[in-house]
Amino acid sequence: MLGPDRYVTRLADVPHEHLEELGFRGLIVDLDNTLMGFRQTELCVDHLAWCERAHERGFKMVMVSNNFTARVTGIANQLRIPCIPNALKPLPFGVMRAMKMLDLPRSQIAVVGDQLFTDVLSGKMCGLYTILTEPIEAKDFPITKVFRFFEKLMLPERPAP
Numbered sequence: 001m002l003g004p005d006r007y008v009t010r011l012a013d014v015p016h017e018h019l020e021e022l023g024f025r026g027l028i029v030d031l032d033n034t035l036m037g038f039r040q041t042e043l044c045v046d047h048l049a050w051c052e053r054a055h056e057r058g059f060k061m062v063m064v065s066n067n068f069t070a071r072v073t074g075i076a077n078q079l080r081i082p083c084i085p086n087a088l089k090p091l092p093f094g095v096m097r098a099m100k101m102l103d104l105p106r107s108q109i110a111v112v113g114d115q116l117f118t119d120v121l122s123g124k125m126c127g128l129y130t131i132l133t134e135p136i137e138a139k140d141f142p143i144t145k146v147f148r149f150f151e152k153l154m155l156p157e158r159p160a161p
């Protein structure tokens, strides 16, 4: 029940065509360590291009982040994606709000994030397809380190990038 539906090394490795084939039209995307490194201040070219291409192909997106800094809205504005900061994942409320904003059926929404116990779990609780990425950077909030420890225990089969 807990495992993601799919693993990828990073967001830019998720082909839009494949998401379309699976019927997805909406994406709920995490910020820290999914779109950009925890301490980075600028998006990498690949992820900028990936989001641009998603817009072009008509995907609806919402950024859902547990981070509370102005950085979240700044990056979301740069990407022209609405955002929900302070989401308190794994509580499902942020994802539920994002689903409402997307205004799409459950079967057409995928969640992408780097953490099993926040992104994947909150997506699963809402009955959504989940994609787990490798974290961009190792450094993260202290609580995240605790989650990572349990992730390693839960995911011994996680393939090496």
Ligand SMILES: [Mg+2]
Pocket: 030, 031, 032, 033, 034, 113, 114, 115
């Ligand atoms: Mg994250």
